[in-house]
Amino acid sequence: MAIIDAATAWLSPDIHSWGAPPRPCNGGWNRNSGVSTTATSVHRSATRSGFPSPTPLMWANRVIALPHGEWALAGIRFRDRNLERCFVDIIATSLPARPESLATLAPALEFFSEFSPKRLRIVIPDLDLFTASGDPAAPDTEPDLRVVAAALDEATPLSTGYVSLVSTNPDAASSLAEQIYGRIAADNPVLLECSHLSTASCLSDPADEGLLFTIRFRDEDAGVLALLRQDDYGLAGWLVEEKCVDPAFRGHNLSAAATVLVMRQLASHPDCAAIRDADTRPVI
16 A cells, blocks of 8 residues: 555646545556566567666566665656667655655666666656756756546537547558558658557457547548547546547647547446446546
8 A cells, every 4th residue: 555655645636636546546556566577578578679688577666765764666668668768667656746856766767777777757746846846956857748637527518510429440540540640740740759650459449448439520531539448647537549630620629529529428438437436537
């Protein structure tokens, strides 16, 4: 429970107000707590790729001692599985959720020094507070991933009469998404540095759940929307696995309209009742 309590303390006030449970609904915490069961397989994969090979246990998540009796549960990660883009993921820490705590996490970098990581990543509750602390001694920070969520019962009242969601299959959705990503890359290639095309295999689970759609605008296929039942970052609900809109339809607010439509559908989803029974508001 100490790890769960520590991680929960770093969640945003919004998540707490939505009913963050005393035990994590975050699948990531459950998978990452303790020693990783996949450490050996990851080690073997990296060895085949020519990565200088520390001992297999160094690939496991570890509890690292920090000054003054504090601790951090951390693990080694690689951006886009690129062995040259190594960082340390702070899964939980006993340090208080304040900007000055970030500098105290430096031993986590030192612990994994055999990998030569250059950055730490940690979930923070308030982006503005942590990126503009005003303390000249504070470490440089920048957002790596913004977690954007909303409770299903807070769907924005929005006219969606011109937009519809049509169930589709993984092959058709992947093909349409590939065309859209190509057009996006032609207009603004930098956007694709953080966004990656979902393959047909990635879209099979949303399709199985009945949550894979073509976004249709006035009888034209304008985008793809895929949702997946997943609990993460202390939230219980659905992850947007894929959402892309053809640049040709820019300016019609299709992304927001599609999101509102699917939120209305999810409100009657069987899993919604189970989430509410756990005293947590379902979110997307």
